[in-house]
Amino acid sequence: MTSRQLLSSSRVSQRCCMALTLLCTCLFPTLRSWGQEEEPAAKAPAGGAAAAGPKYLELTVDDVVRRKGNSTIPGILRGSANYPLESNRKVFSDYYSKYVFARMTSVKNLSTVAKLRDEFFEDFGKCAKSPEITAHLNKLTTAVMFAIVNGPRLAVAQGKEKIVVRVGTQIRGLDGQPVNIPPGTEYKPMDKDFHPAAKYNAILILGRLNSEAARAGKPAKPYSDVRLPLIQKIAEPSDVPIYLRVAALIGIARHIKDGPAAGVELDAGTQALTAAAMLKIIAEQPTLGQEAGYLWLQKQAVDILGAMQFLGNNGSVVEQLTAVIADPKRPLDLKFTVCDALGQFKLPAPPKNGTKQLVDQLAMLAVDACREEIYMAGSPGQRVSPGRIVARVNSVMTGIYGSDGEGGGVGATDAALNGYVQRLHRKLAEVKKGFSTGQNSETKLKTALKTGADTIETFISSADTADPADADAELLDEPNAKASPKGPPAGKTNN
Numbered sequence: 001m002t003s004r005q006l007l008s009s010s011r012v013s014q015r016c017c018m019a020l021t022l023l024c025t026c027l028f029p030t031l032r033s034w035g036q037e038e039e040p041a042a043k044a045p046a047g048g049a050a051a052a053g054p055k056y057l058e059l060t061v062d063d064v065v066r067r068k069g070n071s072t073i074p075g076i077l078r079g080s081a082n083y084p085l086e087s088n089r090k091v092f093s094d095y096y097s098k099y100v101f102a103r104m105t106s107v108k109n110l111s112t113v114a115k116l117r118d119e120f121f122e123d124f125g126k127c128a129k130s131p132e133i134t135a136h137l138n139k140l141t142t143a144v145m146f147a148i149v150n151g152p153r154l155a156v157a158q159g160k161e162k163i164v165v166r167v168g169t170q171i172r173g174l175d176g177q178p179v180n181i182p183p184g185t186e187y188k189p190m191d192k193d194f195h196p197a198a199k200y201n202a203i204l205i206l207g208r209l210n211s212e213a214a215r216a217g218k219p220a221k222p223y224s225d226v227r228l229p230l231i232q233k234i235a236e237p238s239d240v241p242i243y244l245r246v247a248a249l250i251g252i253a254r255h256i257k258d259g260p261a262a263g264v265e266l267d268a269g270t271q272a273l274t275a276a277a278m279l280k281i282i283a284e285q286p287t288l289g290q291e292a293g294y295l296w297l298q299k300q301a302v303d304i305l306g307a308m309q310f311l312g313n314n315g316s317v318v319e320q321l322t323a324v325i326a327d328p329k330r331p332l333d334l335k336f337t338v339c340d341a342l343g344q345f346k347l348p349a350p351p352k353n354g355t356k357q358l359v360d361q362l363a364m365l366a367v368d369a370c371r372e373e374i375y376m377a378g379s380p381g382q383r384v385s386p387g388r389i390v391a392r393v394n395s396v397m398t399g400i401y402g403s404d405g406e407g408g409g410v411g412a413t414d415a416a417l418n419g420y421v422q423r424l425h426r427k428l429a430e431v432k433k434g435f436s437t438g439q440n441s442e443t444k445l446k447t448a449l450k451t452g453a454d455t456i457e458t459f460i461s462s463a464d465t466a467d468p469a470d471a472d473a474e475l476l477d478e479p480n481a482k483a484s485p486k487g488p489p490a491g492k493t494n495n
Contacts, residue, residue, distance in 0.1 A: 056195040059102035060175040069095030077126040098176040101144045105198045113201045128213030143168035145202040151193045157185040200247050207251015221262040222255045236277040242293035249300040256307045271310045278305050299337045306341025325361050339399030347413045355414035360460045362399045370453035384445040386435035393432050
């Protein structure tokens with residue numbers, strides 16, 4: 001999959017999941033000292049129902065630290081000699097943990113949490129010239145964001161209870177103050193938690209952290225300390241809510257895509273661990289009622305594998321991806337994402353079951369796409385989508401012929417099949433052409449769908465692997481022309 005497609009997928013996932021922020025408008029009263037109980041709900045009039053308590057927890061927003069920070073934080077961020085970090089460390093840490101980050105957990109702020117997140121990263125950009133300040137803010141942000149994601153616990157000791165969160169190595173109350181934990185303290189899970197959108201936002205922030213800012217011609221360097229925790233603690237475990245796992249994969253995808261250009265190369269062990277986690281996600285069986293969420297998750301995992309271009313031992317990654325293509329129970333949308341990923345791999349040898357079998361399986365996806373489109377257009381109020389068909393056929397062609405003219409694709413793994421895959425390229429291009437002429441007659445579009453499906457299926461069924469030289473000449477319509485030995489004919493693309 002191209003970087004543009006990867007970014008588009010991530011943006012759609014983000015918009016989808018952030019819709020959660022508009023679903024709830026509950027407020028939460030904070031606790032400030034050990035053993036203090038929540039304020040009792042106001043009594044209802046006689047004969048009426050008791051007022052409902054707050055549904056979600058929030059960190060206390062401390063306006064005092066905001067006022068202190070407003071006069072010192074700008075100087076600290078720009079590295080002013082008048083505001084050294086060392087002598088202002090507490091003011092700096094309190095400003096972000098008790099004000100900036102606390103605001104992001106407030107339910108009343110969740111409709112504007114994306115704006116708050118962007119404002120935070122604007123601050124982050126101001127400290128780019130100071131590695132010391134950048135490192136300190138990264139560690140502080142990581143600790144608080146994981147505290148929000150992991151949620152609160154009820155600490156029980158000496159007959160008293162207090163809601164606490166673990167921020168790095170510290171136990172703190174919701175007001176951000178460290179809590180002295182007596183020996184024998186027991187921690188219990190709670191029914192209440194931070195709002196789902198606050199947790200989602202926290203993971204997005206973790207994925208956007210940088211250890212170095214962008215410079216001329218060089219992208220920002222992703223903060224690598226969060227990569228493995230995002231994979232192992234959030235994205236991979238199947239008991240973590242889907243929306244959090246999707247958010248984690250957005251950040252992981254950024255690390256994989258932007259890291260190499262910023263000078264971050266993953267070692268073989270990290271690549272193997274990441275690939276194993278993505279394959280585990282792809283192999284999961286969707287929970288009933290969460291099929292759409294799992295589809296997003298698994299498509300993101302496939303995107304990441306394609307961007308990594310990590311083959312695994314003896315091509316094990318590609319083998320498991322191609323198993324998705326062959327599985328009749330897998331959604332078509334996931335299979336087309338696999339096609340885009342396969343187009344990015346530079347395969348050193350034919351796939352396990354042979355090049356032709358896999359090429360034919362990919363081509364049959366174009367047939368399935370045409371027939372599914374006909375079926376969907378038969379429902380009341382539905383019409384054929386030419387754009388969807390073209391995009392899906394493009395994915396098939398990417399899987400066979402490679403991505404963006406950079407080589408790759410399964411069709412290049414067996415030179416003996418060069419003529420066959422070249423002629424197949426022509427057939428697929430003809431199918432696309434039927435939806436690129438601007439015709440809008442529903443009858444003509446349905447006819448083009450049927451013709452396209454029949455054309456590809458007939459070609460595959462013929463099993464014609466004639467002389468590649470004849471195929472090349474036929475494809476180029478030039479008797480003496482020579483086609484490129486790999487990929488589509490010279491001068492032709494999948495677009």
